[in-house]
Structures are given as C-alpha cells and as structure tokens.
Amino acid sequence: MHAQHSLGVLLTLTLLALSHPVLAQQRVEPNTLRLGLGGYSPVSYFEHDHPHFGTPRYRATHGGVTYLFLTADERETFLADPQRYVPAYDGWCAYGVAVEGLFDADPTNYKIIDGRLNVFLRNEQVDTLQLWNDGDENKLHSDAESYWAELHTQPSRAYLGARNLDGTGVALQGYSPVSYFTQGRAERGDARFSVEHDGVTYHLTSPAQVDVFNASPDRFVPQFGGWCAFGMSVQDKFPIDPTAFKVVDDKLYVFLRNADIDARALWEQGDDSVLIEKATSHWAQVSGG
Secondary structure (H helix, E strand, O other), X not given: OOHHHHHHHHHHHHHHHHHOHHHHHHOOOHHHOOEHHHHEOOOHHHHOOOOOEOEEEEEEEEOOXXXXXXXXXXXXXXXXXXHHHOOHHHHOOHHHHHOOOOOOXXXXXXXXXXXXXXXXXXXXXXXXXXXXXXXXXXXXXXXXXXXXXXXXXXXXXXXXXXXXXXXXXXXXXXXXXXXXXXXXXXXXXXXXXXXXXXXXXXEEOOHHHHHHHHHOHHHHOOHHHHOOHHHXXXXXXXXXXXXXXXXXXXXXXXXXXXXXXXXXXXXXXXXXXHHHHHHHHHHHHHHOO
C-alpha cells in the first residue's frame, strides 16, 4: 500500500478494532495512543529529501509518543538513538516556542537545525517557517531554547483533565471560543484578554468578548475537551485545526485537518446526532466523567 495512505490505514484499523470482537477485547485503552509527527517517520526526514508516512507495522514508542516507520531498518535506526530523531520541543512549532507559545505544527513544514528536527505551524494565515527564515535564526533558536527550559521548570498544564491544552493550559491553540458563535468564524485571541474557567485558559479578542464569555462560560467551552469530534466518535484522540469547526445545537465541535485528512468532511458523511452520541459516550470514559 502506498505510504501516503498510512493515516487512512490508521483510521481503518481503529474502526476495525471497534467492530471486531476479538480486537475490541484486546484494545483495552484505545485513547492512550499519542502519534508523533502525524504518522510521518522521524527517520525519513534525515534519510530522504522529504518526510514519508510510516506504517503501523513498524512502530516504536519513546517518551510516551508512538512513531511510525517505513521499514524495520528505520525502526532499528531510531531505537539505537531516539534523541537524534525525535522532533525538538516535543514536536511543537519551533517558532511558537521562540515567541513563548505552543502551536501545533504541520509535520511537512520543517527544518533541520543543528542536527535536530524542528517543525513549524503552517495554515492559510501564516507560515512560521518563513517567519523563522526571515528573522534572526540564532536569536530565535536561543529564545526557543530558553523558553523551553523555563517551561520545564514549571508544572505543565498540558492535557489537564484529559483536555486538549498546551503546556500553559491554553485551549483551542489561543483561538477565541466566543468568535465561533458571535462571528461565525475562527479568530485568534489575545493573551491580554484571557479568562480562566474550570482550570482552562481561553484567549478572547476584546474586553467585550470577556464579558460575553463570563456571562455564560459553559456555552463556549469546546466539546470533548477540545479534541477532534470525529476522532472521539471513533474512540481516539486526534489533534485539531482550530479553524476547522462546526456549531451544532449551540455547541462547539472542532476537528483535525491537515494535508492528508479532513475530519470534518468525514464527520459530514455521517449523522450529527449519532456521531455526537458516540463521541459523548467515549469522552465520558476517557475524561472520567
């Protein structure tokens, strides 16, 4: 099977595990998988001209993250020296770390810096690798290293209460939860207008949004802890693109979207009520609710 279909293979395997009685019994904790680099092989960045998808047949776990490889040889190469191949900053956007933020990265947007793999955010609004290349790379790298060291001297709030948060406890990658409802679109919030609710920090766009949020905070909290709604419906946790969303019955659902998969499109092939019921049931299990 062609490597570019590997992520689709993972989704298929997930669905098979849920439907096959023997596999379902073996799959005790389906929510615990943390897939590194979106399924791309970390070794391939160094041995090929561009990253290649791995396959679940060849996988290894390091630091609680599972990585996939193209071949058994790649897997053995990784296991011999994993720190050489795992991405810097645990796979967060290197530019984001340099400006004291934790942004999800596009694993195909990368640069090898001092022998380490660095990945960068890229979406319709911004390409942080371009910003990195246009800036003072030495200073950006120094700033990133400094902030990353500082983060590791403080307790991380990532995944607090099983929710999809960065290390500082910010939800939705800093996008405003209010804008989805009042503007009908995703808008990046501003840390100056931050609020905290139930242990989670949200960035809003203005003092007016702060007032709207505080008047009814539970209305604006993303469903399923801010994880991809489609992923939750198939009993797994997928990261999100906060610009991929849907509001159903005045509730916010966010989705995975990258160059390889559009989870909202997959969601739209089903029935909202059925998928929400499945996702709600699984979220109750993984969140302890």
